Amino acid sequence: xxxxxxxxxxxxxxxxxxxxxxxxxxxxxxxxxxxxxxxxxxxxxxxxxxxxxxxxxxxxxxxxxxxxxxxxxxxxxxxxxxxxxxxxxxxxxxxxxxxxxxxxxxxxxxxxxxxxxxxxxxxxxxxxxxxxxxxxxxxxxxxxxxxxxxxxxxxxxxxxxxxxxxxxxxxxxxxxxxxxxxxxxxxxxxxxxxxxxxxxxxxxxxxxxxxxxxxxxxxxxxxxxxxxxxxxxxxxxxxxxxxxx
Amino acid sequence: xxxxxxxxxxxxxxxxxxxxxxxxxxxxxxxxxxxxxxxxxxxxxxxxxxxxxxxxxxxxxxxxxxxxxxxxxxxxxxxxxxxxxxxxxxxxxxxxxxxxxxxxxxxxxxxxxxxxxxxxxxxxxxxxxxxxxxxxxxxxxxxxxxxxxxxxxxxxxxxxxxxxxxxxxxxxxxxxxxxxxxxxxxxxxxxxxxxxxxxxxxxxxxxxxxxxxxxxxxxxxxxxxxxxxxxxxxxxxxxxxxxxx
Numbered sequence: 001x002x003x004x005x006x007x008x009x010x011x012x013x014x015x016x017x018x019x020x021x022x023x024x025x026x027x028x029x030x031x032x033x034x035x036x037x038x039x040x041x042x043x044x045x046x047x048x049x050x051x052x053x054x055x056x057x058x059x060x061x062x063x064x065x066x067x068x069x070x071x072x073x074x075x076x077x078x079x080x081x082x083x084x085x086x087x088x089x090x091x092x093x094x095x096x097x098x099x100x101x102x103x104x105x106x107x108x109x110x111x112x113x114x115x116x117x118x119x120x121x122x123x124x125x126x127x128x129x130x131x132x133x134x135x136x137x138x139x140x141x142x143x144x145x146x147x148x149x150x151x152x153x154x155x156x157x158x159x160x161x162x163x164x165x166x167x168x169x170x171x172x173x174x175x176x177x178x179x180x181x182x183x184x185x186x187x188x189x190x191x192x193x194x195x196x197x198x199x200x201x202x203x204x205x206x207x208x209x210x211x212x213x214x215x216x217x218x219x220x221x222x223x224x225x226x227x228x229x230x231x232x233x234x235x236x237x238x239x240x241x242x243x244x245x
Numbered sequence: 246x247x248x249x250x251x252x253x254x255x256x257x258x259x260x261x262x263x264x265x266x267x268x269x270x271x272x273x274x275x276x277x278x279x280x281x282x283x284x285x286x287x288x289x290x291x292x293x294x295x296x297x298x299x300x301x302x303x304x305x306x307x308x309x310x311x312x313x314x315x316x317x318x319x320x321x322x323x324x325x326x327x328x329x330x331x332x333x334x335x336x337x338x339x340x341x342x343x344x345x346x347x348x349x350x351x352x353x354x355x356x357x358x359x360x361x362x363x364x365x366x367x368x369x370x371x372x373x374x375x376x377x378x379x380x381x382x383x384x385x386x387x388x389x390x391x392x393x394x395x396x397x398x399x400x401x402x403x404x405x406x407x408x409x410x411x412x413x414x415x416x417x418x419x420x421x422x423x424x425x426x427x428x429x430x431x432x433x434x435x436x437x438x439x440x441x442x443x444x445x446x447x448x449x450x451x452x453x454x455x456x457x458x459x460x461x462x463x464x465x466x467x468x469x470x471x472x473x474x475x476x477x478x479x480x481x482x483x484x485x486x487x488x489x490x
Contacts, residue, residue, distance in 0.1 A: 142336075144329060144333040145335060145336065147296070147329065147333060148329065148333035148335065150296065151294060151296055151322055151325075151327045151329075152322070152327075152347045152351055152395075152399070153320075153322050153323040153347075153351040154350065154351055155319070158350055158351070162346060163335055163337075163346075167336060167337045170337070
């Protein structure tokens with residue numbers, strides 16, 4: 001009960017702040033009719049945001065694993081390809097990467113689909129982070145697990161398949177869910193490429209109705225519906241995973 | 246078990262931890278390696294297990310010369326049961342699955358056939374009621390006993406135990422040593438690295454005493470009553486007052 005009270009109190013602080021900003025900066029009533037009218041456009045943008053994020057995160061899981069394996073392999077060339085890829089991504093804003101990917105890289109490879117380029121760009125971008133999530137999780141597996149596997153005659157494939165990955169899987173779930181929330185937010189930058197995801201769909205309505213404050217509210221709520229449950233899942237998983245050894 | 250070691254050299258970063266040691270042991274069931282920390286006894290055990298490469302000399306177990314070639318050393322390890330200092334059970338698997346995984350995946354045994362055998366081993370070691378628990382739900386002594394059962398379950402040529410009680414309190418130590426004694430009663434060949442002089446004296450039939458990478462004295466367990474070298478005398482003087490049986 002005390003918890004609910006504290007939460008309500010904390011939440012009211014933000015609601016009050018919001019109300020203060022609204023009354024000071026917008027001197028009119030909020031009108032959502034146009035957004036209700038265009039709800040199908042917005043909904044399809046929202047669904048596209050989910051779809052593009054799902055495809056990107058799945059891509060990043062695979063590419064991230066490949067990057068991790070490249071860095072663990074004995075080949076220095078593979079190691080440096082992965083390292084340069086990661087460094088470029090860590091050091092460049094996603095927006096710049098998205099624009100370059102669409103106008104230059106995609107173009108030179110003959111790719112036209114905005115969805116495909118968007119998903120690939122996001123997937124490649126997140127893969128650098130995912131590869132580090134794999135690395136951290138695999139390195140956190142205690143040396144004694146590797147030793148026991150070696151001693152009992154498991155080969156490399158069996159060691160990863162039956163001993164390391166099942167343990168890694170549990171510990172990467174919370175950071176991956178967090179990464180997924182980042183991906184969903186990151187996908188908004190694809191609006192700059194004209195991908196008809198959530199932000200761009202709402203943008204279209206805002207531009208034609210000039211109801212900007214309402215538009216930003218709609219867009220925020222749209223992202224919150226996806227990201228807040230993810231954040232809650234991360235918190236719950238973190239508690240659950242902290243069981244072992 | 247027969248153990249022949251000729252001029253065995255082991256170095257870490259050009260620093261010798263085993264200084265070209267040689268020893269020849271004919272048909273003894275239980276061998277104990279004694280010595281202070283850093284004497285090289287655990288290293289020697291790991292070399293016998295084929296867990297680490299050595300830089301010179303030769304080692305043969307039961308007349309099989311240890312070949313450091315990757316494929317052959319895996320076959321060598323599969324014939325040896327190993328009990329680590331810190332149980333090294335797979336954290337994500339129950340006791341039952343820990344035991345089954347090795348038998349199924351490495352020794353290609355069928356599950357149906359392996360289960361009754363494991364049940365009977367678990368009953369022998371008073372662990373049957375814990376078969377569905379995860380390692381983190383077991384006491385240190387129970388984990389170490391499961392580790393002994395795991396080593397035994399593969400029907401090894403011999404079992405190597407690396408200070409199996411070093412991280413346990415006296416009561417749990419007693420519990421684990423009783424399980425090791427059971428191996429002796431069942432006529433399983435084993436080598437144990439231990440600080441428990443009393444135990445070594447009553448169970449082992451051959452003693453190897455090491456100091457700073459050299460074998461100082463070896464022989465039947467009576468050498469503990471009548472040490473010849475100053476180093477062993479010194480060692481026993483320091484250890485025995487607290488280790489009387």
